[in-house]
Amino acid sequence: MDTRTEKPVVVGIDGSGRALRALIWGARDAFLHALPLRIVHTLPRYEADFPLFPPGRFEVAEGRAREAVAEAVALVEQAYPDVRIETATPMSSPAAALVEASGTAHAVVLGSKGDNVGNLLLGSTALQVVGHTDCPVVVVGHVSAGHDRVAVGTDGSANSLPALAYAFDQAQLRGAELRVVSALGLPQGWPRHLLRPLPEDDDEVAARRAEIEAQVAPLLERHPGVKVTLDVHRLDPLETLEIASHHADLLVLGSRGRGGFHGLALGSTTHQMLHFATCPVAVVRSGAPTAG
Incomplete structure (x- = not known):
């Protein structure tokens, strides 16, 4: 293979602990896919921001960037x-920078927040990157290992197909x-306080399961070694996905699902x-190419 045509796994770092966790996740992903790893650390826009910079501040930023990049390279090499x-x-x-890099990337990986986001659970950088890239974006807030499980959420619609393909690819490699x-x-109309018993002969659940089985069938043919469990039921989607994340090493989602408004970058779930x-x-956007 001509390595010049390989799409790298791009990782954004800023010297924070979460960025280093994202770095290790991205390095493993690059290793599993036999792809290069591109480490990106941004510098202040010197020309645009020059009037705001005290003397020597840009040089300090350059020095910190060199140290952060050198540390990242050493960690990955080890x-x-x-x-x-x-x-x-x-x-x-x-x-x-990460949105621009995503145009030629296999995937973009970054931490859920950087050094200067206060107490926000998710930084604005992560939200902007997820909302404006066409390649898969992996947001690493918590690192889990040892479950040997990938979880993927789907609603049975065509928008879910790229996420399913990506999840199959990750499960096979791992x-x-x-x-x-x-x-x-x-x-509809079911009392919210009454979670059990749910109807056993639920036509909607049966129809959804049939849709997902049809989606999964060709992917199973391409990934025969992947053990697949279908979990289709009448529970709250957010609660179900959160619980699934407790028992998975990766959760894969589409950018928006059935009934999502066109033009919205990211679905609420x-x-x-x-x-x-x-x-x-x-997060795998609905327009992303499916994995083989």
Whole structure:
């Protein structure tokens, strides 16, 4: 393969602990896919912001960037010596740099927030990158390992297909079980305080399961070694996905699902799961190419 045509796994770092966790996740992903790893650390936009810079501040920022990049390279070389590493320190905002890099990336990986986001659960950079890239974006807030399971949420619609394909790919490379989750919520008119018993002969649940089985069938043919469990039921989607994240090493979601408004960058379920999932979350846009 001509390595010049390989799409790298791009990781954004800023020296924070969460960024380093994202770095290790991205390095492993690059290793599993036999792809290069591109480490991106942005610098202040010197020309645009020059009047605001006290003398010497830009040089300090450059020095910190060099240290952060050198530390990141050393960590990856130690953990994954076979991964080819590229580095970039563009003068740009982090979100703009990662969105630009995503145009030629296999995936973009970043922490859920950086050093200067206060107590927010999810930084603005992560939200902007997830909302404006066409390649998969993995947001690493919490790192989980040892479950040997990838979870993917689907609503049975065509918008879910790229997320399902990405999840199959990840499960195969990791030797992990794949749990396909679809929660329809309570039947219309069902008393919200009465969660049990739910109707056993639910036509909507049966129809959803049939849709998902049809989606999964060709992916199983391409990934025969992946063990798949279907979990289709009448529970709250957010609660179901959050629980699934407790028992997975990766949660994969589409950018928006059935009934999503065209033009919206991110569906409400995916947006909330980026805040509350307890494992890394991969967001795969509905227009993204499916994995083979």
